[in-house]
Amino acid sequence: MSGPLLVPDAALSRALVRTVPDAVTQRLSDFGNVPVAVPVLLLAVLYAARRGNRRGAAAAALAMVLVPALIVPLKEWTARPGPLEPWASGYFPSGHTATAYVAYVGAALLVRPYTRGRWPFLLAAxxxxxxxxxxxxxxxxxxxDVLASFLMCTPLLLGVKRATGRRRPR
Known part of the structure; x- marks a missing residue:
């Protein structure tokens, strides 16, 4: 693989990797696991649907379903090796980042109309x-890898935002 961004990407990675104990960074990265992030979105989907926002709930669920449909083919096509595992492939883009982003921000979009303040978005961020x-x-x-996931999933979340709209709480 080559390209003008790969050299600075590798240099930044070398400067950052393992600067924090693995026990801490492992826990942080686990927030992007499907069994952790998807139930958060599922609860928000059920809550929003029960409150009458079925369109927003359906859009958020669809956005999460589309995450692997977008991410997996690109991982296979690029076959990018990992920073610590150059023999492995499929690291670009980050599925864990995409899962966390869509699940947490999608949940925030669904519960925000029924809350005070911006705390759902702050927590999601x-x-x-x-x-x-x-x-x-x-x-x-x-x-x-992480940046690509943010860029790829932002249109999905804009669709959720549009479907959710400005709803008044019941």
């Missing part, structure tokens, strides 16, 4: 950022 940071610091992903 924190959980997603912690996941991405953990993945990079642990050496599971290059920084560009």
């Amino acid at each position: 924190a959980l997603t950022a912690l996941t991405a940071t953990g993945l990079i610091l642990r050496g599971y992903h290059w920084p560009l």
